[in-house]
Amino acid sequence: MSISKDNITDKVIDEYQFSGEREQVLVHGLIRHLHAYAREVGLTHSEWRAGLTFLTKAAQFTDEGRNEFSLLSDVMGLSSLVDLLASPPRATPGSVLGPFHVHDSLEQPNGVDLKGEQPGTPTVFEGVVRSADGEPLEALLDFWQNADNALYPKMDATQDYHNLRCKLRTGPDGRFRFRTLLPKPYGIPDDGPVGDLVRAAQRHCMRPAHFHVIVSADGYRPVTTEVFFAGDPYIDSDAVFGVRDALVTQVENVPDPAQALDAGMPTPFSRVRFDFQLVALSAPQA
Numbered sequence: 001m002s003i004s005k006d007n008i009t010d011k012v013i014d015e016y017q018f019s020g021e022r023e024q025v026l027v028h029g030l031i032r033h034l035h036a037y038a039r040e041v042g043l044t045h046s047e048w049r050a051g052l053t054f055l056t057k058a059a060q061f062t063d064e065g066r067n068e069f070s071l072l073s074d075v076m077g078l079s080s081l082v083d084l085l086a087s088p089p090r091a092t093p094g095s096v097l098g099p100f101h102v103h104d105s106l107e108q109p110n111g112v113d114l115k116g117e118q119p120g121t122p123t124v125f126e127g128v129v130r131s132a133d134g135e136p137l138e139a140l141l142d143f144w145q146n147a148d149n150a151l152y153p154k155m156d157a158t159q160d161y162h163n164l165r166c167k168l169r170t171g172p173d174g175r176f177r178f179r180t181l182l183p184k185p186y187g188i189p190d191d192g193p194v195g196d197l198v199r200a201a202q203r204h205c206m207r208p209a210h211f212h213v214i215v216s217a218d219g220y221r222p223v224t225t226e227v228f229f230a231g232d233p234y235i236d237s238d239a240v241f242g243v244r245d246a247l248v249t250q251v252e253n254v255p256d257p258a259q260a261l262d263a264g265m266p267t268p269f270s271r272v273r274f275d276f277q278l279v280a281l282s283a284p285q286a
């Protein structure tokens with residue numbers, strides 16, 4: 001069979017036969033959509049070469065601590081789409097894991113003071129973890145955020161490795177409480193080809209401030225998500241499309257010295273309340 005522009009897609013797909021059904025679906029779908037893209041936009045030789053140059057440059061910017069392909073997935077909204085596809089109904093929606101999570105955070109007691117004496121807005125972050133049926137859950141929260149200089153410890157040698165992150169278990173009442181700082185908006189790395197792409201599209205590279213949390217409980221589907229704050233200047237234009245309405249909460253300013261004393265906080269302090277909801281492992285996928 002001679003190859004023509006009309007039969008090349010089917011011919012290529014026929015040549016890729018995998019033993020696994022899922023590999024077959026993934027690769028055949030990828031070929032079909034890549035070919036459809038080239039046809040739809042009328043891809044020229046110079047545009048195809050520019051695309052390859054972009055990917056080559058992305059590879060040059062990728063190493064142990066930086067993944068330009070992951071960043072590309074983020075700014076194209078693909079990471080968020082995968083999160084949304086994996087978020088079951090009635091669970092707290094998922095949102096990007098990001099590059100700053102580490103697996104060896106230390107377990108701390110409920111109520112821990114993570115902020116110490118460092119600069120920033122002292123903030124109590126508290127809430128309840130529940131099942132979709134409203135039952136409080138004994139859960140594990142894996143928590144991380146940036147410091148007042150908008151940097152995570154991975155980016156900032158002046159911070160302790162464990163600064164502003166921990167694992168914390170709720171009690172049987174599902175309640176959790178951290179004493180921490182309000183996180184800051186920050187820019188994604190913009191010195192590589194992804195930064196060039198974002199600027200060329202007249203977008204900015206900023207993310208609204210957020211807490212990162214992975215919430216898990218025995219018998220329930222874990223949720224990797226972020227908590228955002230109403231009024232943030234970037235809440236409607238997150239460079240990586242991580243904001244969902246259900247993840248935005250208010251920051252309450254508490255000027256009352258009696259409440260501060262009761263909370264073990266300086267005056268004034270901020271309070272952020274957010275409840276997480278998990279669905280059982282047996283619940284249907286989205």
Ligand SMILES: [Fe+2]
Pocket residue numbers: 098100210212
């Ligand atoms: Fe982050």
